[in-house]
Structure formats: structure tokens, C-alpha cells
Amino acid sequence: MKSRLVFSVGIVLSISACDTINRPITSGEFDPLRPPGGGAELSRSVAPAFVAGQFVQSSMDNTAFFKKRPFGDAEADKMLTRGTSMKVISMNDSYVKVELDSGEVGFVPSVMLEDPAAMLSAPAVNPDEFQVYPPLDASGLPLPSVNSAEKPPEGAIPTVIDPEAPPAGPTPLPLNGEETEGN
Numbered sequence: 001m002k003s004r005l006v007f008s009v010g011i012v013l014s015i016s017a018c019d020t021i022n023r024p025i026t027s028g029e030f031d032p033l034r035p036p037g038g039g040a041e042l043s044r045s046v047a048p049a050f051v052a053g054q055f056v057q058s059s060m061d062n063t064a065f066f067k068k069r070p071f072g073d074a075e076a077d078k079m080l081t082r083g084t085s086m087k088v089i090s091m092n093d094s095y096v097k098v099e100l101d102s103g104e105v106g107f108v109p110s111v112m113l114e115d116p117a118a119m120l121s122a123p124a125v126n127p128d129e130f131q132v133y134p135p136l137d138a139s140g141l142p143l144p145s146v147n148s149a150e151k152p153p154e155g156a157i158p159t160v161i162d163p164e165a166p167p168a169g170p171t172p173l174p175l176n177g178e179e180t181e182g183n
Contacts, residue, residue, distance in 0.1 A: 031093075031094055033094040033109055033110075033111055034094065050088045050091055050096055050110065050113065050115070051088065051091075052088055052089060052090055053087065053088065054087070054088045054115065055085060055086070055087055055088075055116070056085075056086055056087075056088055056096075056098070056113045056114060056115055056116070057082075057083050057084060057085050057086065057113070057114060057116050058080045058081065058082055058083065058084040058086075058108070058112055058113060058114075059082065059112055059113060059114040060082050060112060061079075061081055061082045062079045062080075063079065063080040063081075063082070063084065063108060063109075063112040063113075064076035064079065064080075064108065064109060064112065065077060065078040065079070065080050065100075065104075065106050065107075065108055066095075066106050066107045066108070067104075067105075067106045067107075068106075068107070069092065069095060069097075069107050070095070070107060077106065078104075078106075080100075080108070084100070084101075085100075085101050086098040086099060086100050086101065086108070086113075087099045089105065091110070092107070094109060094110055094111070095107040095108065095109055095110060096108050096109075096110045096113060098113075
């Protein structure tokens with residue numbers, strides 16, 4: 001009986017000591033926009049380097065725009081579309097103070113901005129085109145070209161694969177009781 005009482009008191013004390021387990025964490029400098037690894041400061045290589053007077057644009061749809069510097073779980077005052085142009089006023093931790101083309105001044109998370117001048121232009125891709133690569137030999141050099149009457153070297157990958165061509169190799173086994181031409 002006495003051991004049960006001591007055991008029960010121990011459990012009650014243990015649980016009461018952990019009453020903060022279900023409360024939100026209000027202390028600390030947790031910022032979901034920082035890289036993982038604790039509260040480490042953003043390195044210059046991770047944080048985008050924007051300077052006052054630079055023109056930037058939003059890098060994604062639904063870019064959050066705050067009229068005042070947000071703290072905690074503040075909701076955005078406005079959502080910007082991808083490519084919205086703005087001018088950098090100043091950098092402040094993980095937020096950039098910007099001025100929109102409409103004249104509104106506010107804060108945008110720096111990870112949601114990009115410098116349009118620094119973007120590489122992607123080559124135009126036509127979905128109806130495809131690239132055929134010539135097969136390479138063991139040294140990494142292209143195999144010599146072969147005219148259509150000659151057989152390609154052994155082990156070479158065909159340069160063009162015809163999906164309508166019959167399969168090479170042995171005839172597949174019949175499925176579900178189908179009969180073959182030879183039966």
C-alpha cells in the first residue's frame with residue numbers, strides 16, 4: 001500500500017513537471033525560413049544578398065506581403081503573384097522591406113524573392129522535339145558512323161528505336177491459353 005502511494009506521488013510529480021509539453025514554444029529565436037541546424041545565423045551563401053535600390057520580383061505565386069514586419073504567426077496582408085516587380089528598401093534578417101510598383105511599402109520573406117537580372121535564361125524547349133545521342137565506346141568517344149546497310153558494332157545502342165518494330169530475340173510465350181502460329 002505504501003509503495004503504491006509513493007509510486008503514485010512519483011508519477012504525479014513527473015507529469016506536473018512536464019506541464020509545458022502541450023504549450024506553444026514562445027521563447028527562442030525559431031524561424032522556419034532559416035536552414036536546419038538550430039538557431040544558427042544565416043550565412044552569406046544561404047541568404048539572398050539584396051541591396052537597397054535593387055529591383056527584384058516574387059519567385060512564386062502566393063508570395064506573402066506584410067504591411068508591417070511580421071512576428072510569430074502573423075497572416076499576410078496580401079498575396080503577390082509570381083513575377084510581381086518591387087524595389088528593395090532594406091534587408092532585415094529573413095525579410096526584405098520593399099516598395100511595390102503601386103507604391104505600397106511592406107515586408108516580403110527573402111526566400112520568396114529573386115533577382116531577375118541574375119536568372120539564367122532557360123533554352124526554349126519544344127515538347128515535340130527529342131535529342132538522339134550517338135552511342136559511345138568504352139573510352140567515351142562516339143562510335144564511328146555506320147551506313148544503313150552495315151550492322152552496328154556489337155554492344156552498340158541503336159541510335160533510333162522504332163516502337164513499331166517487332167521485338168528482337170525469341171518469340172514471347174503465349175498468355176492465357178493463346179495458340180501460337182506453330183501449333
